[in-house]
Amino acid sequence: MSASTEAIAETKLSSRPPWSLWASQIAAILRLEIRKNFIGKRAVLMYMMAAVPVLLMAALSAEISWQQSRNNNIGEVNVIFANLYEGLILRTIVFFGCAWIFMNLFRGEVVDRSLHHYFLSPVRREVLVVGKYLSGLIASVLLFTISTAGSLLLLYIGLGSSGANYFFDGAGKSQAMSYLGITILACIGYGAVFMLIGLFFRNPIIPALLIYGWEWINFLLPPVLKKISVIHYLHSLAPVPVPEGPFAMIAEPTPAYLSIPGLLLMTALVLVLASFQIRRMEIKYGGE
Amino acid sequence: MTDKSGEHMIVFEDVSKFYGEILGVNRVSLAIEPGITSLVGPNGSGKTTLMNLMTGLIRPTRGRVNVLGLRADHPEIFFRKVGYCSQFDSFPRALTGFQFINSYLRVHGRSKQEAQDLAWKSLHRVDLLDAAHLKIGAYSKGMRQRVRLAQSIAHEPSVMILDEPLNGLDPMARAETIRLFRQLAGEGLHLIISSHILHEVDMMSDQVILLNNGYVVAEGEIHGVRDEMEEHPMQILIRCDRPGLLAARVFEQDSVVEAKIHKDRHGLFIKTRDADAFYLLLNRIVVDDGLTVESVAPVDDDISAVYQYLIGGGEAA
Numbered sequence: 001m002s003a004s005t006e007a008i009a010e011t012k013l014s015s016r017p018p019w020s021l022w023a024s025q026i027a028a029i030l031r032l033e034i035r036k037n038f039i040g041k042r043a044v045l046m047y048m049m050a051a052v053p054v055l056l057m058a059a060l061s062a063e064i065s066w067q068q069s070r071n072n073n074i075g076e077v078n079v080i081f082a083n084l085y086e087g088l089i090l091r092t093i094v095f096f097g098c099a100w101i102f103m104n105l106f107r108g109e110v111v112d113r114s115l116h117h118y119f120l121s122p123v124r125r126e127v128l129v130v131g132k133y134l135s136g137l138i139a140s141v142l143l144f145t146i147s148t149a150g151s152l153l154l155l156y157i158g159l160g161s162s163g164a165n166y167f168f169d170g171a172g173k174s175q176a177m178s179y180l181g182i183t184i185l186a187c188i189g190y191g192a193v194f195m196l197i198g199l200f201f202r203n204p205i206i207p208a209l210l211i212y213g214w215e216w217i218n219f220l221l222p223p224v225l226k227k228i229s230v231i232h233y234l235h236s237l238a239p240v241p242v243p244e245g246p247f248a249m250i251a252e253p254t255p256a257y258l259s260i261p262g263l264l265l266m267t268a269l270v271l272v273l274a275s276f277q278i279r280r281m282e283i284k285y286g287g288e
Numbered sequence: 289m290t291d292k293s294g295e296h297m298i299v300f301e302d303v304s305k306f307y308g309e310i311l312g313v314n315r316v317s318l319a320i321e322p323g324i325t326s327l328v329g330p331n332g333s334g335k336t337t338l339m340n341l342m343t344g345l346i347r348p349t350r351g352r353v354n355v356l357g358l359r360a361d362h363p364e365i366f367f368r369k370v371g372y373c374s375q376f377d378s379f380p381r382a383l384t385g386f387q388f389i390n391s392y393l394r395v396h397g398r399s400k401q402e403a404q405d406l407a408w409k410s411l412h413r414v415d416l417l418d419a420a421h422l423k424i425g426a427y428s429k430g431m432r433q434r435v436r437l438a439q440s441i442a443h444e445p446s447v448m449i450l451d452e453p454l455n456g457l458d459p460m461a462r463a464e465t466i467r468l469f470r471q472l473a474g475e476g477l478h479l480i481i482s483s484h485i486l487h488e489v490d491m492m493s494d495q496v497i498l499l500n501n502g503y504v505v506a507e508g509e510i511h512g513v514r515d516e517m518e519e520h521p522m523q524i525l526i527r528c529d530r531p532g533l534l535a536a537r538v539f540e541q542d543s544v545v546e547a548k549i550h551k552d553r554h555g556l557f558i559k560t561r562d563a564d565a566f567y568l569l570l571n572r573i574v575v576d577d578g579l580t581v582e583s584v585a586p587v588d589d590d591i592s593a594v595y596q597y598l599i600g601g602g603e604a605a
Contacts, residue, residue, distance in 0.1 A: 021397045028394035035391075036380045113378035116345060117439075120374075121395045122367035279361075283345040284307070285376065 029131025050147040057151040061158030082240035102194035140187040178239040189230040192270040219244035223251035233259035295357040303351035312337035329499030373440035410442035429456035521559040527582035531556040
């Protein structure tokens with residue numbers, strides 16, 4: 001390229017407002033990440049995990065459908081779903097799904113020895129963090145909201161027309177929106193935490209399991225400690241309350257107007273921390 | 289060209305890098321001017337460490353590195369000027385050669401059309417157009433090397449850092465690549481190249497930096513480096529009609545330490561500590577004795593000899 005052409009290209013890039021440049025870089029990172037991580041072999045486990053609650057609800061739905069002549073209690077089905085949602089979907093499927101997706105965003109590239117391609121590009125590392133986080137978020141939100149919605153739909157279909165009416169016309173619709181909202185918030189919160197873990201730890205499985213344990217014993221923790229978790233904020237948003245058992249330490253549930261901004265604020269802080277960490281990061285694959 | 293501000297140079301200021309207890313490079317101070325500069329040294333001598341320090345993939349334990357006055361901790365500016373073809377032989381999964389280069393050009397912030405044009409141009413420069421739409425996973429080692437090279441030149445940087453860029457290339461591709469390097473250097477680019485193949489280094493480099501055990505042991509234009517090695521007298525072969533006569537006269541000069549007639553008896557090897565003085569003496573002998581000289585050529589004035597003298601261990605760098 002001649003000096004003048006080079007100068008024109010340089011001027012074009014440097015004259016763009018930073019937000020416009022960052023937005024196009026984030027879009028490019030999103031496209032690349034989705035192609036790399038969410039279409040291919042590594043994604044199979046993710047899709048299998050998302051399918052588990054749908055298959056389980058299909059089986060339950062068949063059972064409910066068989067019992068329908070004896071019992072047609074929507075309230076009971078609400079409680080069944082609330083328990084399965086919190087115990088299986090939220091605490092296990094979404095948790096480990098997000099762990100897999102977000103920890104691999106950086107750690108996977110270190111293992112594959114391909115992170116240097118980004119580090120050698122003229123892109124601010126904070127922009128890289130945002131781009132990668134958004135790619136993980138889009139994949140996890142799509143996958144787990146579809147899984148949640150599918151599970152709900154299949155369960156209520158088991159009740160026949162009354163279930164369908166409840167789900168599409170009655171209170172079931174707002175209930176479904178709440179569950180989808182909780183799933184999205186879970187992806188936002190857990191995603192940020194797991195991406196940070198993937199940046200800090202060579203073997204992120206152990207810290208992920210420690211967090212899993214912490215989230216599970218949340219009901220036993222005193223109110224102050226309960227707040228240092230994602231599940232505390234999500235639990236308080238559940239449309240159908242799930243009892244935490246006789247040993248639970250009772251804490252005032254955090255209202256939605258506090259828990260949602262609180263979770264978003266925590267996510268923002270974690271992303272800032274991730275940005276600091278990635279600015280310090282060196283490429284030393286040999287030591288990994 | 290001398291540039292005190294360093295805006296046209298790559299400058300290392302007292303740079304050291306330690307990996308825990310292990311020395312990467314120590315107290316390196318360099319000012320590299322445009323043209324082709326080769327880094328030469330055995331495995332573990334610190335070549336890749338220097339390159340990674342230049343590009344910010346690792347940070348110095350001490351000292352500072354500036355490339356054209358820029359620091360790598362501002363990648364958004366730095367990598368518009370710098371391209372690095374590293375030795376890491378790994379690529380994002382499931383991408384073709386074209387997609388690989390095009391995708392990262394989009395990450396640079398290039399428009400769709402601009403990225404495509406630059407990607408095709410760089411693939412053309414490394415002669416990889418035919419394989420552009422094949423998955424990189426199906427590429428041979430030489431093709432992977434070429435696609436890495438294409439990616440590092442695709443955004444048309446002013447500084448190119450190339451870690452063993454000739455590895456895995458067949459002889460034709462090596463020759464073509466060296467020609468490309470010379471062309472780029474002719475356009476005023478900085479090319480920093482590490483290579484195992486000393487005769488190729490000799491062929492393409494304007495300057496060399498010799499490294500051993502993390503230290504710079506010599507730097508500069510290869511013949512200048514050779515001239516400064518007083519402890520290793522320079523060997524010169526003089527092809528002439530009367531090597532015996534020449535042998536008798538060369539010892540008039542104290543700096544000549546050895547003379548040996550070539551086995552075909554049409555030449556004389558001499559070793560001298562002062563090549564310039566020897567050439568003057570040779571002129572005098574030619575005039576005085578009517579000696580017919582066919583050729584005069586330094587025998588060990590190349591990178592291999594310098595490497596051998598300074599580092600030892602033959603060709604493997």
